[in-house]
Amino acid sequence: MSWWKLLGVLLLTYVIIAGFTVPLKPGIALVSPQSTASNSTLKLSIEGYNTHFESGKQSLEAWLRLDSIHGVQASTITVKNENLIEATFAVGSIENEFADATLYVNNNIDKTAFLPSAIRITKNGDESNFSKQLIPFDRLSSKPGFLFPYREILNETIRNTFFHVALWMAMFALLIVGLYNGFQYLRTKDIIYDSRASSFNMIAIVYGLLGLATGSIWARYTWGTWWTTDIKLNMAAISMLIYVAYAILRASVDDIDKRARLSALYSLFAFAAMIPLLFVFPRMANVISLHPGNGGNPALGGEDMDNTLRMVFYPAVIGLFLFGRWIATIRTRIETLFYKKSQLE
Amino acid sequence: MNPAKQILHLLQHQFKLESKSPHVLAANVLYVVTIIFIIYRIFNEISPPAWVAVFWIVFMFTTINVTIHSYSKEQGKSILFYYSIMHPLALYISRTIFNFIVICISTLVVYLFMTIFLESPVTEHNMLLSTVALSSLAVSIIFSFTSAIAVHTQIKHTMMTLLSLPLIIPVVLIAVKLSLVSVGTLIDDGSATDYNILIGINLIMLGIGSFLFPYLWRS
Known part of the structure; x- marks a missing residue:
């Protein structure tokens, strides 16, 4: 058993236990x-x-x-x-x-x-x-101890930071690994890179859909609606459309080498097309958005994070990434077996 | 042959192919006219924002139609010969230029018929023209790449639409915003930024497309 698999599971266990049981400050x-x-x-x-x-x-x-x-x-x-x-x-x-x-x-x-x-x-x-x-500010102080901050409107849903935000960040890390492997395939034509690239991209799609779902639930409790016309939500949804198109492209080509080449090329090309969607539009200053992080990073909107949140949030990102990597390696092995089987036939 | 000559030669070849089958052009014009006529019968009178929306939707589907037509023709053996002697970049660039010209012409046709049937609310023609030119360029860069991927699959036409539409959304979003300014619905604040983003998308997509196209072509 590799150490990182154990670390991923331990981190996720810690995140789930701490994330759900640590009480909020008064x-x-x-x-x-x-x-x-x-x-x-x-x-x-x-x-x-x-x-x-x-x-x-x-x-x-x-x-x-x-x-x-x-x-x-x-x-x-x-x-x-x-x-x-x-x-x-x-x-x-x-x-x-x-x-x-x-x-x-x-x-x-x-x-x-x-x-x-x-x-x-x-x-x-x-x-x-x-x-x-x-006002006697020296008498006023926050309650000490390992407690999550209380924010009006957010209330207990502040715990979703560890899932919604962390899922998006882990998804990005997985996508970048997938892209790297796709590029390696184009350079070397070694089919193992294609199996890896597709596995990492697929698990990233799953994370992305989970990120949309957790965000939607969060929006229901804080903004009162499952979905809004908010730019960040819609750009994220379009990016998911692009990756679903990637999955369909893979499914529609039978020849293994052709499928590997086309999907690697499309994922690289599509990622470039996603840059304005994810990094330019949401950061434009005149965009009206309910989502945190206006004119900055949508994930780490500074003032809302405090150190106790960070102590669970960063392990959540790393844990989800390692867990995703584990799933991707298993899927890579399955793909490789299928490839070997098709060669034998 | 040097690259510029190769590009010119390929362009010539493509236009020759195009001129051999004028019915394709006629079919596309009929397609546009039918859509716009239906819209005219539905709306009769149309507000400027709706005009802009209709214009860009018709633009999206017409361009996809036109690009698929131009690609599916080139399945013969003659093109295989060209593929073996030409540089892949020359192929990509000539394809992009050809698509750009065709898309520009078809957009002009769309604009013409939309002006005839549904009075054009455009007040700043220069702005619309530059928006159309820049977004046509971006769209042709993207379509040249995705159609080259799509022709290798079994369901070419569906795959072409599926692969391209999500990728051109950012372009169309900015184009719609700029067009709304050009019809006077939206106040002009930050058009310069929008133009810069549009040019930026053009450069990024052209760069990554030219970088990746040789890998696609080497099969």
């Missing part, structure tokens, strides 16, 4: 109301996720941040249960027409849970009552 799921006017008393009902409001009651505090460093503290907090509190804020005047206030809820057990742009405060009348305080 977060704020919902606040209501979501808008208010300045110079008023605001009674805010705050719904937490994975929080311990009841247990951490003694040290509970809530802040609304109005600008970069100033905010107002909740005057009274009523704890309903572990995940529900009601906080009363005396909101003073604001400088601009409106302010999107970020909400922080802090206690000893959960540390800080926050919700960016939780509530929109619009300007209302008298502008003399600036009752702002400095």
Whole structure:
């Protein structure tokens, strides 16, 4: 047994166990109301996720941040249960027409849970009552330990990073190995390279389809739809069409050498045609897209990744690649056997 | 013979072949006219964005039709002779130039009939013309390669469509965007980038096509 097969399986096992069992950090799921006017008393009902409001009651505090460093503290907090509190804020005047206030809820057990742009405060009348305080940022900190970050909208689906994104990256790595082998076939005319190229490309197609499927499920839970007109989704789908055409081309030619030559040529030519689809269109600055990574890499949209996610994400990419390589080597062996059989006949 | 002479010679040969069978040209014109007439009967009056969409769809299918015709003729023994004495690159380039000319002519025919039946909403003719020229070039570069692959399979025509259509999607997407600017539906922001991408696609596909074609030809 080769070491990389074992490593691939171990990494995938780790990814599945850690990816599904590591809990999320405490977060704020919902606040209501979501808008208010300045110079008023605001009674805010705050719904937490994975929080311990009841247990951490003694040290509970809530802040609304109005600008970069100033905010107002909740005057009274009523704890309903572990995940529900009601906080009363005396909101003073604001400088601009409106302010999107970020909400922080802090206690000893959960540390800080926050919700960016939780509530929109619009300007209302008298502008003399600036009752702002400095927010004690030294007291606010993220809960330590191996926990995945909480993001509103994404919620628990953040775990799909390890499958959806990792599948695409592993698919690319497999495609490049497939292309390399295709090119080697054209140079050497050794049929083993064709078996390898087709095996790597086929498993990459499977990964691509799985990537589309996991992305579609993700879109259903975050954007509310299985499929959108989003450029990145559609370009990915077209690329899959190209590779399905490759599979059909292979199936339609009987002669082994001819099939090897034609499919290697088509895969190289098609990959060049895919460059604008995958690397130019999605990165254009004026493209409107819901998908993360606008104007940059769609897979590694910087701000959404943190170190705990990376500790599972990179093993997922490597594990999926090694697993795909394993499947491809088995398929290569089968292809080689078929080839030998056809030579004997 | 030097490469330029070879290309010229092959082009001459292809046009001679073409002139021997004028019914192919007539068939293609009839194909275009029928499609556009059906569209005219369906829409009667057509909005500019729909005009652009119809124009590029007709463009896609007409070009595929024209290119397959020009290739399936060359199955005789005479071409085998040419294949054995000519450089593969000369073959690819002459094929591309021939397809480019044929596609340009057929696109002109499409435009002509679409103007006759469905009034043309184009306000910036230069823009449409340059878009058509650049995308015809890209399409002929791609089709020359894929049709050379497709003729080796058992289901030539289906395979040609199957292999080519996904590859020309980026070209058509940009062409549609530029055409929408040329009919005044879309505001002109970043047309220069689109032209650059179109030229970039042309260069990449021509480069990879010329690099790979000798491997295809050596069988």
